[in-house]
Amino acid sequence: MNEQKPSKNPVWQLFISVKFTVTVLILLAMTSAAGTIIPQNGDSQQYLQIYGSFGSSLIQVFDLFDMYHSWWFRSLIGILTINIIICTIDRWPATWRTITSQKFKPEQLLAKKPYKEFKDERIPADLKPVYTSFIKRRYKIKGVHTLQNGFRIYGDKGRWSRLGVPVVHMSIVLILVGALVGSFFGFDGYVNIPEGGSADRIRLRNSNQIMDLGFKVVCKDFNIEYYESGAVKEYRSALQIIKNDKLLLEKNIIVNNPLKFNGIRFFQSSYGALPPENLEIKITSSDSKDPIKYKMKIGETILLPDNKGKFTITRFNKDYHFKDVELGQAIEGELNLVDKDSMTIVLPLRFPTFDKMRKGQWIISLENHDNKFYTGLQVRRDPGVMLVYLGFILILGGCWVIFFSSHQKILLEITASAEMSQIRIFGSTTRSKLDFKQHIEKMVSSLKLL
C-alpha cells in the first residue's frame, strides 16, 4: 500500500505530480498552436516583413520557423515521455497487485450503502444454490460465507480492464519511440524522373544531399486523367525497378498507392512539363502570305527564305512573364534579319500565336510541339512505422477497454426476515456508477424471476 513506500527523491515526486503533467500538456498545446499561426519553413525575408526586426530575430533564436523540430519542442515531448514512463512505473505495483491479488475484502463493500434492497418469499437456504449459480455465470466468485441467518456471496469481474490505463500510456511511448527510430534510420527524399527516363539517385530533404539508391527507377510513362469538369482525376506514373539490367518490379503508382521496394516507398507527389524537344515552327512573311513550316529543336537555326536572315531557338523558359502577366512555359528564339538588330522572339506554349502582337515583318508561331512530363516522386523509408502502428493498435485497444469495461465488485447479502429473505446488493466499479446501477437493476429483475 501507498504508506509503505520509501520516500522518493524530489525529481521523482515532481514527475509523478498531476500538476506537472497538466503543465506539460498545456505547454505542448499552446506551443503547437503557435506553430500553426507562425508560418513554418518560410524565408527570413518573409518573417522580417510580418514580424519586424525584433520579432524575426526572436523567431531565429527560438527556431520558431521550424518549431516542431526545435530543441525546446523536442525537449517538451521528451519530458512528457519521461513523465508518462515514471507515472506508469510508480503506479504499476499497485495496479498489478489489484489485478493478480486473490484477496477480496468484503468489509470495503459492506461499508458503503447498498445499491439495492429487495425481498424474496423463499428462505435463504432455498436461494443459495440458485443465486450462487446465477452469480457464477456473471462474476468470478471470490467467496460464499454462511452467516447465522443467511449467507453472503461475492465476486468480481473485469480485473484486467485495469490494464487499459497503463497500456494507453505505454503505447504513447511506443509511438514516440517509433518516430525516433524513423528519424534516425529512415530517410525522406525526392526525385524527378522524365517520362522514358530513369534515376538511381535521390535528393534528401533535410540535408539536401544526394543519396544512391543502389538500383534504377524508370518512369515508363506519366499520365493525368481529368474529370469532365476539368478537375484532375488521377496522376499516374508507370514505374519499373531495374537492378543490374534485370527488371525486378513494375507498378503503376497513383496518389494513395505507392510502389514499395526494399523497404523504400515511392509516392506520386508532383509532376511538371519537360521542355519540348521537337517543335514545329511556322514562319509567315508579310510580303508573301504563304507560311513555311519548319521542324526544329532547341539550339537549332534555320535560314529564312531568300537569305533574308535566320532564326534560332535559344532556350526554354519555364515561367515567362510579359509585363507582369504570367504566360507560363515558353520557347524563346532569336530572329536575325539582314541589316537589322537581332530580336528576341517568345513563343508561349499556351499562346502559340503570341508573336503576331509584335506586328513585325516576319511572324513566327508555334504550330506543334511534343508534350512530355516528368513525374515528381517522394522517396521514403521509415523503419519506425511498424512500432508506431503497433502503438496505434494498443492505444485504441486501451481506450476501448477504459471506455467499455470496468473492474466491478459485487456482494449479495441474503438474510432471513420473517419466513422470507432480505436481499441487499453492495458493489463498486472503476467506471460509471450510472451504468453500474442500471446493471444491478437488471440483475435484480432477473433474480426476482429465478
Place this chain on the structure above:
Amino acid sequence: MNSSLILSVTTFVYGAAGFFYIAAWIFNAKPAGKAATWTLILGVSINTIGLLFRWKESYDLGIGHAPLSNLYESLVFFALVIAVVYLVLEKKYSFKTIGAFATPLAFFSMAYASFSPKIGETIQPLMPALKSNWLIAHVITCFIGYAAFALAFGIGLMVMMSSSSNDAKAGILSRLPDKSVMDELMHKMVMFGFLFLTGGIITGAVWANSAWGRYWGWDPKETWSLITWFVYATLLHVRFMRGWRGKRIAIFTVIGFAAVLFTYFGVNYLPGLHSYGS
C-alpha cells in the same frame, strides 16, 4: 426529388425537434417530449435518406463516392451523428432535457450546411488525394468524436446553468438531471469522444502514410486535432487524478469544443493539406 432538397427539409425537422425538446423542458410537458423524440427520429431517418440519395446521385454523375468529401457533406453527417448519439443516450438514460441542448446543435450544423451561401452543395468529383478507402473510416471516426464532444459541451452548458443558480432547484433548472448524473454523462461523452478522436487521428495518420509516406507532418489540421486531444487528455487527468467534477469539468468541455470547432472550421483559414474542407 434530390438530396439537397431532402437535406434542407431535414433542417426544419431538426429545428422542430429542438423546439419540442425545449418546450418539453420549459413547460414540463410530457406530450411535447414524446413528440420531440419522434420528430428527432424522423429527422434522423430523413437525414440518412438524404445522404444515401446523395451517394446514389454521385454515382449517377459518374463520379461515385461516399458523401463525406467536402464541408457541406461533413456538416450534414455531423448533424446526423449528433442526433444519433443523442438518441442512444436518451434511450439508455432517458433524460430528455439533454435533448433541449443537443438537438439545436444538430439543427445548427444542418442549417449552416443548407443555408450558408459560402458552402457549395454541388457534388464534386474526388481529388486524387481523397481517393482512398481511408476516407470513410477517417471521416466517420472523426465525426463520431466531434459529435460526442458536442454533446459533452451541451451537457456542460447544463451543468454550468445549474451551478450558477443559488436558489435551490427553482423552475426549469429543477427539471435538469441531478448534478452528479449530468457530471457522469458529460464525462461519458468526453471519454467516448476521446476514443473516437484518437481513432480519427490514427486513421488520418495511417492514410497520410499511405498517401504521402508520412504519418505525421504537423499540417495545421493534424496539429489542431492533437491540440484538441491534449485539451481532453488534460480534462481526463484532472478528473481522474484530482477529482475535478461538475462546473470545472464543464468549463473544460467548452474549451475542448472550441478546439474541436477550430480544428473543424478555423484551420481552413490556415494553409495546409486539408484546405479542401473549405
